[in-house]
Structures are given as structure tokens and as C-alpha cells.
Amino acid sequence: MAITVVEVRQLARLASLAVDEAEAQRLAGELQAIVGYVEQLSQVDTAGIAPVANVAGLSSVLRPDVPGPMFATAQVLANAPARNEVAILVPKVVER
Amino acid sequence: MEYEPVIGLEVHCQLATTTKMFSGATTVFGREPNSQVDVVSLGLPGALPVINAKAVDLAVAAAFALGGAVQAHSKFDRKHYFYPDLPKGYQISQFDEPYCIGGAVLIDHADGTTKSIGLTRIHMEEDAGKLIHQDNGLSEVDLNRAGTPLIEIVSEPQLRSAAEAYSYLMELKRALKWVGVSDCEMQEGSLRCDANVSVRPVGQTRFGTRVEIKNLNSFRAVESAIEHEIAQMIALHRAGRQGEIVQCTKLWDPDHKVTRIMRLKEDAADYRYFPDPDLPPLVLTEAHRERIRASLPELPRVREARFQQQYGLDRTAARDLTADAAIADYFEAVVQLGAAPRLAANWTREEAMRLAHEQHRSLTEAAPPATMAKLIGLVESGRVARVEAKMSSTDLFASSEDPEAYFTRLGKIQVQDAGALSSWVAQGIAQEAKVVADLKAGKMAAIGRLIGATMKLSGGKADPNAIRAEIIRQLGLG
Structure with a gap:
């Protein structure tokens, strides 16, 4: 798979990152190298091997529906750049 | 040319758990903002989700x-998008391996026919937080709802009118409430609906251009928005301007009763789904699935059919009584206690439901x-007039007195003494010579006045049906 400046711009948009032209050029090269490295995996013969979504070898780790610890509202808001007494404040964004 | 709407619904339903999908924060509706938040709901780095x-x-x-x-094997995926109501930057959902495939919702048409609306899939996911938009250009973020467990039920595009969409939702709500999965309150957001709507000439198999409508927060809104969109699409087709229908997402504006474009297809989100490495796959064993299947109550449609067969109820009565499991249970409890089923059906639908x-x-x-x-028994045996029983029901149930004692105390137990009845009727006939003449002339409609007069003579203690029979007997009208 070829990573061009077009893909980089698209990725940057999805990640809400501002990327200038020079950066996009550089990132295209770097990402191409990463993808190329991972692409070596496609040389492995996986015929007859079931897809694995999780490598921990676990399944169905469940918890009972019992309340656990929660934060006080002040703690929830502590790291927010803007807040009032009860909520985090963000610039009004109209639905995506 | 005739046009045919094609509608599919995506319904989100909050599950009635105490805690969130992946953590122990509680999920009570209407609490103070940001009072039910923990490390997972806040999306703090390193916080790990564990399935409820x-x-x-x-x-x-x-x-x-x-x-x-129900699939033996399913998995959870991350669905990525940026929005302030989603602290992690992704929603945990199920993408290509949902836990349930297929299913159907049966809807009834007014003409008595039934239509099956297929389900594509049902998957589990977590709810996002809530944004409260303010006038000052800011929005409050409330994360109480973030992480609340949801199922999303996706229908096949098999609905053909706004009315069918409405019936589908009602039937879905009945089934989900019935088995205790959710309270399904659209006003509180525990049931939410998006509609995919398109229109095509009748006979065409290819679908028309599709519009997705969001923000439908009542059953009526779903119906009105779909109706509005269909009318608009058909009008464009008829005007030869169907090219102006563009694939997009619209919002329903309930105040102005219009749909407004929110996002065009070119801006469609790219969610970059991938398996969530924090969550092992979900394996549901045969034993586990069977245990849940066996624990389900008799389902609403089955019970509705049984009510018609077993108790001789008509369709409307059977339907009303199975609107909710609590109503059905109440009705059957009254029948078990000896009330005639049809009377029990009427009294449940009218009086009991009104009082509740x-x-x-x-x-x-x-x-x-x-x-x-007991009250129904008194009415059935004719010892208390139906009208009297209805008028007194609020007072009777408030008094928690035994019905027999209650009506005896008020002197409302109807006298069934044949001698007394006969003498009241004889007096009535003597008083109402004109009515008697009319009756003898064949004007049976006049009998009401004579029954009324006799009733008055009895001080309200006679049974009107018995009076009628006695009048007919004494005047030899039979």
C-alpha cells in the first residue's frame, strides 16, 4: 500500500491535526516505511488459520453488574481546561 | 406514476442495568451532571473496560x-470519531461480528393482516455523553450517560410507510419492555431512533437515493419526519427533479415540522473500526444462551393470541391487555379469582387502568x-347495577372495603325479590298510561321511560334488566 501526501492529509483531518505541506511530505515517507515494515507479515502463509482479534488467549471476561468507585464531580472536572460547577465546558459544536 | 417509500430503522435501546457497559459507574437517569463518572467513563489513559x-x-x-x-462468538471494535461527548475519541461497538444476526418484528395492519419486518442485526455498544448547548457559544459536557450499555437494532429496508414505521417501533418497544430489557422511554432517551428513507417508482427493484433522519425523540416525531421526507421526495420525483435528492443526513426539527440537512455524503465519517485490544472476544456458550432463553416469559404476541383463544376476547381487547406484561398479569389474576374473562377484560381496560x-x-x-x-362478580350476578359499580369504583377502591359490604352499606344491592319487583312494575304501569299505550301499539322504544319510572319507585334497588323482563311479562308483549 502506497502512502502519499493525499493519505496523510486525510489521516490528519480524521485525527484533527494541523499538518503543513513540508510535514505531510516527511510523514508520507515515514508512514510508508512503517507500513512497508508491517507489510512483511503478508508473506506469511495464513491459509487455514482462524483470524485472531485478540492475542491474550482470553474470552468472555465479565464483571457483575455491581457499582464500583466513582469520582466526585469536582474530580471529574479537575483536568478540564474550562468548566462551571457541574460540567466541562467546550466550544459549541454543531453535530458532526 | 406511483411511488413507493422504502424505510429502514436503526433503534438504540439503553439496557436496564445498574452500572455501565464496561465499568461500575451507575446509570440512574436524571442525576446531577457528572455525578456518575469513573475512570472508564472519563476515558482516562490506562483505564480498562470490563464487560458487564x-x-x-x-x-x-x-x-x-x-x-x-445469538452468535456463539462475537467481538468488540473501536469506532473512532472526535466529539466532545466521547472522551476516549472512540466508541466501543461491534462492527463485523455482532452478537446477534437476523430476527423479525411482526406488525399488524388495520385490515387484520400481519407483516414481518426482518432485522439485519443487533449489536452491543456504549452510549456517549450528553451535550447541553448554551446561548453563550459554549456547551456543557455531562458524562453521566457515557458508557451506558446500548443495543442497536437494525431493520431491513422493508417498511413501506410512516405508519408501518410507527407500528414497528411500538411492537419493538412492547417486546423489549416485556422481557425487562429496557424501560424504552423515548422522552428520557432510553429508546432512540434514526430512519433511513428513500422513494422509488413502484416496480423498480433498485433503491432510490437514501436520506438518514436523526433526532427523532418521540414516536410521533418518527412518523411525522418520515411522512414529511417521503412527501418531499415524491414531489421531486413528480416534478422530474429526483436528481436533487442527495444522499445526506438530516435532522428533524419538531418545532417547524421539517427535516434539515446536517451533513452531506461527501463528509461522511470514516470511523476506522478495528478490534478493541482491551476486550477479549465474547463467547456465549450454548448453556448460557439456553439459560436465558428458558428464563423468558411468554412473549407478547403469543400471549395476545392465547387471550383471544382461551378467553374469547376480540383482537382489540387482547392487544390492549398485552400492551404491557403488568396489564396482562393483572387481567389474568382477576380471571383466576373467578371473574368472567370478558368482564375482567373490560374492567381492567377501563376502570383499573384509569385508576392506576x-x-x-x-x-x-x-x-x-x-x-x-368481587366487584365484577356483583355486576355479573346483577346484584349491583353496572352503572352504579362504575360510578362508585374510585370510592370503593379508595375505601379498601369489601365490595359486598360497601354496596350493602350504601343500600345499592339490587333487590332480586320477585314479589317486590312485580309490585314496582305494576305501580309503574298504573302511573304511565301513555307509555303503556305506546308499548301496546308496538313502540318498544318507549320502554326506557317505564323502566326509569319503575327504577325510581324501587329507590334504585331493582335491576333494570329484570324490570324490562317483568314489564314485558306483565303487558304480555313477548
């Missing part, structure tokens, strides 16, 4: 109630089945 077993069981119960095939509604109490609290069964 109760949410899984409720989701599986919903799947069985809707006839879906007025008093914001359960049926059993507002009108205890034992009292109801």
Missing part, C-alpha cells in the same frame, strides 16, 4: 424476544385483583 455480565444477558434476552440468532393512571400507581395497588374480581 448483566448487559450481555439483557442483550441476549432482547435478541431471543426478537427471534434473532390517575394515581400513578401500579394496577395491583390502585385496584387490588381480589376486590376487582
